[in-house]
Amino acid sequence: MQSQDVAPSPAPGSAPDRAVDVEQAEAALVEHYPRLVRLAYLVLPPGLGRGRRVLTAHALVQRALPRRRASAPVIPAQAQADGRDGDPGYAYVRLQVVRTALEAGLPLVRPAWPKRAQLPPLLPQVRGLRLFPRSGGADELALDQQLSALAGPARAVYVLRGLEKLTDGEVRKVLAEAGVADTDAALDEADAVPARYALLESPEFDPCSLQARPTDLLRRRRHTTAALAAAAALAVCGALVALPGDGWGPDGAAAPVYAQNPAAEAALDPGRLLRVSPVAWKTSARTDFSVWPARGALVRDTALLRRALAVWARPGATVQVSATPDTPSGPPSGPPQLLYAAEVGNARVVLFHDGLRIARYAEPKDGTAGAALDFARVDGAAGAEASAIVLDRADGNVRWLTAPWVTAAGERDLGKPGAGVMALTLTDGITSPLASPATRTGTCTGWNVLQLTDASGSRLLTDLGELVPARLTAGRPTAPKEATGAEALGTWAPYACSLADVRGQGVRTVNVWSYARQPLPDASGSAEWVCTRAETWRGDGSRVLAQFRTPGGLFGAAVAKAGDVPACGPRDPHVLAGVLWKSQGGHWYLLAAGDSGTRNVRATGGVRDSAPGPLLTAAAEKGAKAELKGTLADGRSVNGLN
Structure with missing residues (x-):
């Protein structure tokens, strides 16, 4: 139950309650991506340069997801109006961002292997352009110079205080979780910079709102000439590999074939795709994807369909693959149904249905680099x-x-x-x-x-x-x-x-x-x-x-x-829930409500009271915590949602 003075925020749970799964962390990352990237950008060492700081900040945030279920840090996200209220997923991702941003500022030491954060990011990459945030005013410039003079942990202290609104005790715990040995020294060093925290929200420190300028054009021209020569040599070799037979050339962004499987090959033959008649849905008793006709201007483009099926079966290393939670991303077990194939915007898009999933393949109009493959479960859809x-x-x-x-x-x-x-x-x-x-x-x-x-x-x-x-x-x-x-x-x-x-x-x-x-x-x-x-x-x-x-x-x-x-x-x-509520007269109450099938409601713990029927109103103290339980009309018990 939550106090509704401003906005309710759940109390931190026990250690098992703070476990974070990949989906929860991903949801927090996507929802708060701009704030997390700003946090990484501010903590990263200014010596990297504004352009590399931008790309590194994005890379660190995008790599912050856990590989499997993990434990959230002891400091939950603070109650905020933007939806971070006590979210262990956000707290976990924030900790990973702080930890890797601090690692990126560590000097390389031989003969030890460098940490991943100390190396230039593989992704994201931008070719031919320099990206950097918009310039701010004199105040922002002065603050940036003062932050650049701080050590990494002290910068993290200043940013966590100003951007995340953490107390010093909470900052100490975050830094300790991130591996900082002397947290007190970091706090003392950060105290030397005036607390102008509002400036941290300015465009000067926003790596998601960027300006673009060209790189060194003369050097780029020389590199392009060399690359064209190398590409010409590669094309000659590639033509030999892609000759009719067992070559991998026609499959676009798909990975090479290492073994032959007649059943799998049959499922990837464009000629065997299921194509439903445009009028089948009018006489069918079903209203599901199985009666969708094949639509689009490219439903007869055999080369496109072959590439799409090949990438589905064996996506190459450059293909971006995504799937809804617990949706298998393997190849189809038999020839799938073709729903759509056409040019959409700047891409060619193909949609398939295999009875369990919708598969969407998309590639740029000018090639297959950057192809994407997405899956979603739709079993039983009607x-x-x-x-x-x-x-x-x-x-x-x-x-x-x-x-x-x-x-x-x-x-x-x-x-x-x-x-x-x-x-x-x-x-x-x-x-x-x-x-x-x-x-x-x-x-x-x-x-x-x-x-x-x-x-x-x-x-x-x-x-x-x-x-x-x-x-x-x-x-x-x-x-x-x-x-x-x-x-x-x-x-x-x-x-x-x-x-x-x-x-x-x-x-x-x-x-x-x-x-x-x-x-x-x-x-x-x-x-x-x-x-x-x-x-x-x-x-x-x-x-x-x-x-x-x-x-x-x-x-x-x-x-x-x-x-x-x-x-x-x-x-x-049936449902039962409660909240601590403050009236306009300044009095606190525990309010609880069940559905109409609730015969009585009881509160124990910090508030002890009961009431017949589905509603309970009890005087309470600010911050009181209570457990709710009700009895249904059929005699069963119902617990309050936490």
Whole structure:
């Protein structure tokens, strides 16, 4: 339970509670990427130069994910308005960034092997351009010079104090976790620099907002001439390797073939791809991906399809491969179904379906360097869940390929139910660009969703950064309804931004349920209790979020989160949650609410009280902690979400 003085933040848990999995760390990294890169840039030694600092900062953050489940540091993220409240995933990634940024400033010592952070980054790389942040004013320049005079640990102290708002005790613990031996000396050295922390947020120190200038043009011309000569020699050798037969040339970005497997080769033969008739969906009893026709101008481009299938089977070292959690990325077991092949923007895109997954292959128009392969699970998808696939992302917008039975598409702001729907054009099943919230950073002020209409009605889908959108519903978990009705839209509006909590988690559906209204003490009106439940394609990994909204509040406040629990779901449509709340009169109360099937609620621990029915209001002290338990009408117990 959380105090709702400003914004609730969960109390640090026990050591097992601070375990961080790869998906949780990735979600924190993606959501707070600009802040983490700024942190790395400020801690890195200025002697690297602004251009290399920029690339190294991005490289350190991108390498900060754990390889497997790991333990979060003892210092959780501080309560912030941008969503870092007590997030162990953010705390873990932040610690890795600080540790590697400090390692990058260490001198090379022979004969010891250099640490990875001490070497120039392999990725990201920029050819032909120098990138550096925008120049600031005299104050920023003076601060940069003062920070450059500090040792690495002292710079980290200044940045953690100013950018992360950590206390000195918390800074000591972070530095100790990062391997700094003398933390007191680092704090004393940082005290010599005036505390002008607001300057750390300026564009001068923002490695995500960059200026570009050319590198040494004469030197580049000489290098280009030498490279062309080498490429010509390589082309002669490559032509011999790529002669008809067993060569790897026609497969583009795919890795070489080391063994022949007739069954695998049959699955990769473009001539054996499954192609559904354009009218099959009209007479089929099914409404899933299996009845999507093959669409696009390049569905007969055998060379493109061969490359796409070869990369799927054996992606080369340069291919960027991504998959939703627990989605296998191996080759198809048989010839897959072709859904789409055409030029989209600056790329050629191919979409496949193998019964379990959607596979998206994309390559640049001018070659195969930089090819990408993405996977998403869609087993059991039907109706609304098989209505759209991401075709292209560019400049914060997304274009969708829709099912053949979709007759209209529109865009609406889920946070503004009265704003109506803005129509999107549909051309051969492709929507015009839609502003996507999937990669948005900073404060959430709205959440754009896709509304699709067919003969059976309309439904809402939201982009959560994956190949297929998540379906939005509203109502009691045992009988959820499409979220397009006026009542459902009104329920979703204050809680739309909570969808950011489940980005990149392989989410299939998200349901919102307003399960209780509670009169507030001190004549403060009535509060609304809502739970949102996200179900994933893999069946487990569900995320439940309990939220609390007071009268006049624009947004709900998250007061409890839980994963892999049946609460608020179709198998167990019951929920109980609580919050510490401060009235306008300055009094603190423990408020708790269960759904209508709750017979009584009890609080133990820092607050001891009970009440018949699903609602409990008890006087409390600031910071009090209590455990909640309820009894359902059938005699079973229900525990409060933590």
